[in-house]
Amino acid sequence: MKKLTALLAGLAIAMPLAAAAQDAAGTATKDSYRFLIVPKVVHPWFDKVNDGAQMAAEALKAQTGADIEIVYSAPQTADVVQQVQIVESAISTRPDGIAIDLLDPSGNRGSLEAAQSQDIPLVIFDSIPPEGMAIPYIGSDFCEQAKIASRRLVEVLGGEGEVAIMMGVPTAPNHSIRAECHREVFAEHEGIKVVAEGIDNDSIEIAQQQAAAIMQAHPNLKGWVASDAAGPIGIGQAIIEAGKQDQVTLVGLDNLPEMLDMIRSGVADSSSASQPELQGYWSVMLLWAQATGAPVPQYLDTGNAFLTKDNVDG
Numbered sequence: 007m008k009k010l011t012a013l014l015a016g017l018a019i020a021m022p023l024a025a026a027a028q029d030a031a032g033t034a035t036k037d038s039y040r041f042l043i044v045p046k047v048v049h050p051w052f053d054k055v056n057d058g059a060q061m062a063a064e065a066l067k068a069q070t071g072a073d074i075e076i077v078y079s080a081p082q083t084a085d086v087v088q089q090v091q092i093v094e095s096a097i098s099t100r101p102d103g104i105a106i107d108l109l110d111p112s113g114n115r116g117s118l119e120a121a122q123s124q125d126i127p128l129v130i131f132d133s134i135p136p137e138g139m140a141i142p143y144i145g146s147d148f149c150e151q152a153k154i155a156s157r158r159l160v161e162v163l164g165g166e167g168e169v170a171i172m173m174g175v176p177t178a179p180n181h182s183i184r185a186e187c188h189r190e191v192f193a194e195h196e197g198i199k200v201v202a203e204g205i206d207n208d209s210i211e212i213a214q215q216q217a218a219a220i221m222q223a224h225p226n227l228k229g230w231v232a233s234d235a236a237g238p239i240g241i242g243q244a245i246i247e248a249g250k251q252d253q254v255t256l257v258g259l260d261n262l263p264e265m266l267d268m269i270r271s272g273v274a275d276s277s278s279a280s281q282p283e284l285q286g287y288w289s290v291m292l293l294w295a296q297a298t299g300a301p302v303p304q305y306l307d308t309g310n311a312f313l314t315k316d317n318v319d320g
Contacts, residue, residue, distance in 0.1 A: 034299055038073040039066075041293045042096045043286065044106040046178060047084040047208050050262050051235040051282050052107070055131065058286025059105075066294055076290065077101070084175050084207045086113035093117040103127035103293030105286075110177040111136035127296035131285045134179045142296075144288050144306045145180065146280045151310045152184035152233065155257045155278040156191035158312075159229045162255050162275055166197035167228030170220050172204045172213055172241060174234030181208075184233035184259075201227065206237050210264075213240025214247075221248055228254060235260035238277065242268040261313060269318050276314045284308040 043059050045052035056078045063074035079096070081088035086109040094117050096104060104121055108114045108130060115136045121128055122139075130143040159169060171188050174181030185203070192198045201224045204216035213236050221227050221244060230245075232238040238258030242265075245254050251273055258265050258277035268274035285308055292302045 035070065036072065036102075036297075038075070039102040039294060039297060040075040040077060041290055042093075042101045042104045043076060043078045043289065044089060044092055044096075044104065045078075045080045046089070046107050046109050046175065048080045048082055049208060049236065050264075051260060052080060054262075054282035055107075055286035055289075058283035058288075059290045060286075061283070062287045062290035062294075066290070074290070074294070081109075084109055084178075084209075086110040086177070090114060090117045094120065097121055097124060097126060100124070101126060102297045103129065105129040105131055105289035105293060106133075107131055108133040108136070108179060109175060111179060113177075115139070127293050129289045129292045129296075131289045132180055132280070132282070140304070142292050142302050142304055142306070144285050144292070144308060146308055146310045148180045148183040149187040151259070151278045151280060152187040152231070153191050154310065154312055155231045155259060155276075156188045158276055158278075159231055159255060159257045160191065160195050160198055162257070163198070163229055165195050168199050168201045168224060168226050169229040169231070170202040170204065170217075170224070170227055171200060172206055172216065172230065172232040172234070172237035174205075174232070174237055175207050176205060178208075178234075181233045188231050188233065204237075206234065206240060208234050208236045210236045210240045210243070213237045214243045215240075217241040217244035218247065221245075221250065221254065230254065230256045232259045235262055235265070238274065239264045239268070242273045245273060261311070266313070266318050269313060269315055272315070276312065279311045279313050281308045281311065 059076045063076050066074045079092050089109050128141045132145050135141040173185045202220040206213035230241045256274040258274045261279040295302045
């Protein structure tokens with residue numbers, strides 16, 4: 007975490023100064039900005055996104071003198087109707103930009119088009135834009151993130167055994183991409199059999215319930231992978247409750263504190279982690295750049311990290 011904070015501090019200096027240099031070329035600045043961050047659901051992973059967004063706001067204020075307000079508004083459940091209502095309500099208040107993690111591209115499309123029609127800058131984080139929509143987006147290679155985890159599980163199991171996949175929110179692009187890429191890896195190994203897939207809707211509690219039921223139904227299950235950050239925490243709790251720490255291998259996803267603790271304690275072998283703080287940070291930076299008229303990249307890759315007991319505290 008200290009390394010990430012130092013990295014963000016360095017980035018804080020670079021982008022505002024670059025944008026300031028472009029001011030004479032036609033960008034416009036104001037004394038204050040208000041940016042909306044809309045995650046999928048109330049969730050600890052998105053708290054980290056908000057942490058990064060707040061870091062960016064502080065950096066921009068320090069470098070430009072402008073007041074940057076971050077409005078963080080999360081649906082209580084992973085419900086696209088709730089998410090759309092948040093965005094539509096925000097549009098009426100004319101924010102300077104909206105960053106959103108899509109729950110359902112088709113369901114989100116209308117509200118995104120409404121924002122674009124009013125020239126409100128948009129950024130999509132931890133997801134991909136709806137087909138045909140030109141919206142800057144931030145994230146990592148979701149497929150590669152999943153394949154890092156599933157390949158690790160295959161390696162630990164020696165290419166043999168029954169496994170299960172926790173899917174997250176099936177309509178969410180990043181979750182569905184990861185689930186499909188897990189399947190692709192497992193299909194490459196004749197000794198690996200996917201016997202079950204759970205749907206947790208990004209809820210730790212539901213993931214725990216689903217994992218417990220699946221392990222009871224499949225007593226020979228040898229391993230788990232997940233497609234969302236909540237999934238592996240719930241799976242790990244179910245493994246502990248069943249007393250199967252030495253029988254079932256969990257390769258997790260992301261870097262929530264509970265996930266890291268499970269790696270330290272040996273409940274989980276490892277985790278393939280995206281970097282939510284960076285996604286929040288760059289969401290605000292790209293919104294601010296658009297709001298001032300500066301050019302932005304269409305895609306910004308924040309990368310993945312592979313965490314094991316050897317490097318989890320590094």
